[in-house]
Amino acid sequence: MNKILTIAKREFNTFFDSLIAYIMVVVFLGFSGFFTWLFGADVFLRGQASIAPFFDIAYWALFFFIPALTMRMLAEEQKSGTIELLLTNPVTDWQIIFGKFLACLALVGITLLFSLPYYFTAAWLGPVDHGAVWVGYLGILLMSSAYIGIGLFSSSITNNQIVAILLALMLNLLFALLFGFLAQATTGGWMANLFDYMSLRVHYDSMIRGVIDTKDIIYFLSITGFCLVLTEAMLSKRNVVD
Amino acid sequence: MNIRVESLVKKYGNQRAVDGISFEVKSGEIVGFLGPNGAGKTTTMKIITCYMAASEGDVKVGNYSVREDAAAIKQCIGYLPEHNPLYLEMPVIEYLQFAASIQGVAKSNINARVREMVKVCGLDKEKHKRIDELSKGFRQRVGLAQAMIHDPEVLILDEPTTGLDPNQIVEIRELIRRVGEQKTVILSTHILPEVEATCDRIVIINDGKIVADGVPSELRKQASGAEISRVRIEEGMPNEVFQQLSSISTVELVDLSGTDNLYEVKSKQGLSSRRAIFEMCVKNQWILTELTPIERDLEDVFRNVTMG
Incomplete structure (x- = not known):
């Protein structure tokens, strides 16, 4: 556990050294704040104390931001050779992966902390469905961990950061959009159900409505777990004896 | 460990x-x-x-x-x-x-x-x-x-x-x-x-x-085998010196380096001719100003074992 935290701390500091953390916080808050309070279907237009627009924006903002966080995590280590140093230390592949995962999740968590004033402001303006907001936040975190899993896996298969981010965006798109389209295009039958279940949007929407369904939680956690297992497989590929 | x-x-x-x-x-x-x-x-x-x-x-x-x-x-x-x-x-x-x-x-x-x-x-x-x-x-x-x-x-x-x-x-x-x-x-x-x-x-x-x-010294010995010395003999006629050197019984090959009365003397495997060279100079009243063993260095060892 100690070593996971050591790795996480180093990665976390790197976010702040490389400005990416500041950019993430500022742009994420600016973007979501703009659409929550000032533009489009904002709070005042709806005449309703709700931060639903915030959750809509977070869905797409994290879609882009998380691959930007994860793209260098393993690709750069493989390119510069530091992965060799890391792996010849007494740490396991899993400790490295969890450390990196945790660092990303912590940065997302901190960004979300800064968005809490939106919620407090809305609560000051009128009656807010408190349960829905907190479950929504949980939903964002779960969705983020799925995106982080996808991002880490993409980063593990290449030593080129551009390839890593493009692959991550492509996979994200599959879950965020394409499975939804496919579910609509397939009329009925088990195929439609499958695509519907695979679509990230469906599970996210149900969470931001304030519904805690184990099905949704299992969905997010299994994407995360599956991607991390694949990441570990890519890392330990060096050990395969042919 | x-x-x-x-x-x-x-x-x-x-x-x-x-x-x-x-x-x-x-x-x-x-x-x-x-x-x-x-x-x-x-x-x-x-x-x-x-x-x-x-x-x-x-x-x-x-x-x-x-x-x-x-x-x-x-x-x-x-x-x-x-x-x-x-x-x-x-x-x-x-x-x-x-x-x-x-x-x-x-x-x-x-x-x-x-x-x-x-x-x-x-x-x-x-x-x-x-x-x-x-x-x-x-x-x-x-x-x-x-x-x-x-x-x-x-x-x-x-x-x-x-x-x-x-x-x-x-x-x-x-x-x-x-x-x-x-x-x-x-x-x-x-x-x-x-x-x-x-x-x-x-x-x-x-x-x-x-x-x-x-160990490095052992490898060097292995590679060189025969003793090679660089010899500088003054006062004598180069031709005569060359002949006398060649006639020493332990010497296998003498190489005249051309200038400055320098000779490279390779001894037969396992033998040394340094004493004989000295005695020859004393006998002929030539002056021996240099007698340097040429050591094969590791570069030769390396080249020998990794090429060919």
């Missing part, structure tokens, strides 16, 4: 990068691992440090085997990989603290270890800089400090001096010698004077196989 490499094989597809290597490094020895590029040095080191799995064979570090006790081995090995990878965006001190913590150095001990490494590796003036602001020589010191931060019993250094200027090479070499007094060290290189200056023993590999193994 000793290291025993036992008929190690590593295959990349059809290519056998390491092909049945066996050797032993005793506790406290500094062994130079030599070979042309692509001979399999780095691969062997990656296997010893448990970064890669071997296809066949085994490596034992102390009583641990890389196949079963990787975690224990990683703890007692300090490793400086080829090209010295570092987290360039980190400051030196912070990086060493990270390295110590990930090596499992106790929290209360980390700062003391970092201070000691900064002192041992001569990083005092640069310790607050970021690693990417350091010159190559200092980066190499940071790499060495990182490898030794947990006070390992075994040090594996993959080409620790490539790309350094001559002064830095001497400094790093001294550093290795100094720390190598209490540790078992394997260092790979293709710079030959380096091995002679730092190592107790040399293992030369080529095409994944060991082609020579021994």
Whole structure:
């Protein structure tokens, strides 16, 4: 556990050294704040104390931001050779992966902390469905961990950061959009159900409505777990004896 | 802690990068691992440090085997990989603290270890800089400090001096010698004077196989065989000197180097002609101003065993 935290701390500091953390916080808050309070279907237009627009924006903002966080995590280590140093230390592949995962999740968590004033402001303006907001936040975190899993896996298969981010965006798109389209295009039958279940949007929407369904939680956690297992497989590929 | 490499094989597809290597490094020895590029040095080191799995064979570090006790081995090995990878965006001190913590150095001990490494590796003036602001020589010191931060019993250094200027090479070499007094060290290189200056023993590999193994002086003797001396004889007529030299019974070949009364005299296998040369000069009242044994150096050994 100690070593996971050591790795996480180093990665976390790197976010702040490389400005990416500041950019993430500022742009994420600016973007979501703009659409929550000032533009489009904002709070005042709806005449309703709700931060639903915030959750809509977070869905797409994290879609882009998380691959930007994860793209260098393993690709750069493989390119510069530091992965060799890391792996010849007494740490396991899993400790490295969890450390990196945790660092990303912590940065997302901190960004979300800064968005809490939106919620407090809305609560000051009128009656807010408190349960829905907190479950929504949980939903964002779960969705983020799925995106982080996808991002880490993409980063593990290449030593080129551009390839890593493009692959991550492509996979994200599959879950965020394409499975939804496919579910609509397939009329009925088990195929439609499958695509519907695979679509990230469906599970996210149900969470931001304030519904805690184990099905949704299992969905997010299994994407995360599956991607991390694949990441570990890519890392330990060096050990395969042919 | 000793290291025993036992008929190690590593295959990349059809290519056998390491092909049945066996050797032993005793506790406290500094062994130079030599070979042309692509001979399999780095691969062997990656296997010893448990970064890669071997296809066949085994490596034992102390009583641990890389196949079963990787975690224990990683703890007692300090490793400086080829090209010295570092987290360039980190400051030196912070990086060493990270390295110590990930090596499992106790929290209360980390700062003391970092201070000691900064002192041992001569990083005092640069310790607050970021690693990417350091010159190559200092980066190499940071790499060495990182490898030794947990006070390992075994040090594996993959080409620790490539790309350094001559002064830095001497400094790093001294550093290795100094720390190598209490540790078992394997260092790979293709710079030959380096091995002679730092190592107790040399293992030369080529095409994944060991082609020579021994102490430097022994290898040199093996390669040269016959005694060769450079002789300068003054006062005599070159032709006459040449003839007399050739007629000495132990001399096999005399080479006239042309100018300055210089001759190269090769003796027959296992024999020495230096006394006879001296006596000949006394007898003819010639003046012997130089009699230098020409030693075959390691470069010749290296070329002999890795080519052809």
